[in-house]
Amino acid sequence: VLDAEAEPPSGASRRWQQVDVPALVGQARGGSPRAVGRLVSLVEDAHPALREVMAALAPHTGRAAVLGLTGAPGVGKSTTTTALVGALRRDGRRVGVLAVDPTSPFSGGALLGDRVRMQEHATDPGVFIRSMATRGHLGGLARATPQAVRVLEAAGCDVVLVETVGVGQSEVEVAALADTTVVLLAPGMGDGIQAAKAGILEVGDVFVVNKADREGADATARDISQMLGLGAPRRPGDWRPPVVKTVAATGAGIDELAQAIARHQDWLRSTGQLEHRRARRAAGEVEALALAALRGRIGDLDGGGRLDELACEVVAGRLDPYAAADRLVADLGG
């Protein structure tokens, strides 16, 4: 297992180390946890070799199933992840876990007990676990997470599980990244469900009521089913998100969850949705990188002086912001 702690957090101010990208990618493809860890670090740090890394990984990507697992703090995401990894391993799949979640024990935020629980996979060479640094801003994670998924795909993972905390817009982000999005809930969090339902209902492919041995689990499951039923009328062949009850701590219901995920993956493949979702995801990535490159070019225009010049014209009232933007765009094109 590759532990997140094995690689020390690295600041942006450090000197860049020389990297032998072909060698490193070769080692990662051979299953070296150390090489995989270094590649994810390069991704997080936006290392100058990142472009070369992505080019070297490209031919080896696109085969893994990408699962998103999201839910509010306290619903048992890390326990469920651990149990789900166990089920996938029993099925012989190589699994990568990316914890993009400041509250996740895998990202170093929580109890040692939870971390120890994940230790059941600690000696398993078929499991990579990696926390994505939360020191970066969300924009940075939005770039780095799909790139880290590519690293794990190239390292031979059949499944990459991305765990994110379900607050604000992160559900939407994980749904943009994943083939199958699993939304976790727990009984007695009804208010939270109500508040979040608009976002949650739209992104979930599979719903889990975890801690189902607690009071109110049936009511929570019923509420979700009802809310799902209130949505747009489904056409024949549409996916109907199942609601699975689990007690991740004991493993109860985990096989059912794994089966529900497998059914969704089959549905994605048989309907062409898999290709469609992946193309949409790649389009988002490419567009974001293109815009970042264009922003860089704006900074390069005369050392940023052209933008400053146009800004002064705007301040003086001689140009409006749109006309100034037009000129900037024209300069980029020329």
Place this chain on the structure above:
Amino acid sequence: VLDAEAEPPSGASRRWQQVDVPALVGQARGGSPRAVGRLVSLVEDAHPALREVMAALAPHTGRAAVLGLTGAPGVGKSTTTTALVGALRRDGRRVGVLAVDPTSPFSGGALLGDRVRMQEHATDPGVFIRSMATRGHLGGLARATPQAVRVLEAAGCDVVLVETVGVGQSEVEVAALADTTVVLLAPGMGDGIQAAKAGILEVGDVFVVNKADREGADATARDISQMLGLGAPRRPGDWRPPVVKTVAATGAGIDELAQAIARHQDWLRSTGQLEHRRARRAAGEVEALALAALRGRIGDLDGGGRLDELACEVVAGRLDPYAAADRLVADLGG
């Protein structure tokens, strides 16, 4: 006074009405609250005439002092805004208020009592009050707020006061918009101060401890002063943010606040910082509009087909995302 409720919220799905931009801008410059309201609505809705509006407003902008007022819910932002508007009016200034704050009574979120309080300015033709719709996402507000400031400037406001709720990144946004940023705090919110201090200390030009008749006001003021003192050593001539104690509900301390703001404005002018801040703000606006235009062009490339094509190459592993982004950028330039 222009009340936010006078203009019904308008959905994006409505048909665009024809607009006689020169006439509307002329009426707004003549002080018509109705014309000002329509222009702000055009801004919020990103009406097709927006470019023409901005071009027509440009020669009449850049003269108003833009004040940002931010703070956590419950510190008394709306009461302070009301009292500050009174002080500015006694000084003969024309005042515009933009409430970009879902918790503000001006945006329709809160108690009728607070709304009534603002009514003291309701018959004053020298005051425009407008809530910015919170139905749009934050990105939309980031575009629309500076444009709405331009409308109020062109309508002859000497001061435009932008009220935002201080949560998350909005302090940073109001600071990017305003010449002078006023940060409001209240006694007994120590934890909030601690949590937010990093962001708050950097953006505040003037700090206010409102509800200063409550226990702990002196301690809160002392805490802020101390935290401000811990920052980077100041050079001679640097602005030292004052901490003003107010009881906005009774008007106590409001004249001192107005004076502190006026001193900051004098400092901005005498040091060239005013020009510098406004140029930086305009540069941000122009860059954002340029990037939006480029994003539009990406969508236009072959009806978005070029991006889809590149995305398919990425999914197939024949291109990496960076190489695809390079091709997209090259296509835009050609």
